[in-house]
Amino acid sequence: MSVMYLAGLDLNLLLALDRLIAHRSVTEAARALGVTQPAMSRTLGRLRDALDDPLFVREGRALVPTPRALALAPKVTAAVRAAAAVFEPDAPFDPVAERGSFTLGMGEETQRAFAPAIVARLWADAPGLDLRFRPLSVRSVEESRRGELDLALGPDLSALPRVASGGVDLSELVQRPVYERRFVVVSSPAHPRRRLGLKTFARLPHVVAGPDSSGRGFIDDYLEGHDLARRVAAAVTTFDAAAALVAESALIATLPDDVVRTSPRRLVTAPPPVPIPPVPMLLLWHPRDTTDARHRFVRERVAEAIQSALGAR
């Protein structure tokens, strides 16, 4: 295609398409660009003409991108960034002068475990950077797409058997393993369990942690395969709550070692008698940020901070 072909096109169409892909909503894209919703609808009409594809189709109340729109997304993002760069001064990235905020999505327990190290590591080089931590949720991918979430730390749930991914598809994001989450059995110093056979493990009362509190998981499947069953005496929603409960009771729990090692609780650990595959913990971000100097600076230091926090205990 000749470059001159562009002369017949309004490059604002690219900006509109970028926002439409990001928000998957005419109304939201219009709001983002400061035009009315019908104007954005008409713009979408022009995009449809120009690209000879519906780009977005309605599915009930949702607006769903066509395969063509999805295939176009990286190109559009790159084009918009390149266009924006034309009008930006060529200043090298200077962490000391860096201002503004950076938003990290992390689970409650990883915030507790790593936020101090992350903040200290970043402020050592970029003292003016404001950090915003927010919880991970099913909306995190969408937030990344919209640029509301810069970086996330989360488990690669596909590594665990029988753990529902919650319908969250991470394939849209860049995934970089930062450490492996292994599991240990914890007990209180008052009722220490430094070694556990499978039968003892099954006999002791458990506390389990998980968002749905249903309690049952692949550990129970494994026990059942050995004609054993355990009593889930308590179920809580966070690993930290489970650790707190174990510390003050005779309950045991099977918890991630990163949580246990960085926990303020005094806990006794034992290797689990059930083989539990390690779960890769991933740093996740939107591909648009991969080449961004500021983003690279932050994510490299976040990874360093996490690894040093794990090594320090």
Next chain:
DNA sequence: AAACGTTACACCAAGCTTGC
């Protein structure tokens, strides 16, 4: 009833054509 995309219509600005 509410949310949301599409369409009809009117208005406006910019570009183009035409006649001088």
Next chain:
DNA sequence: GCAAGCTTGGTGTAACGTTT
């Protein structure tokens, strides 16, 4: 070269249709 009139394209308001 310049001004008047026409064309084109973008926007907003209002109304409408669909879905939940």
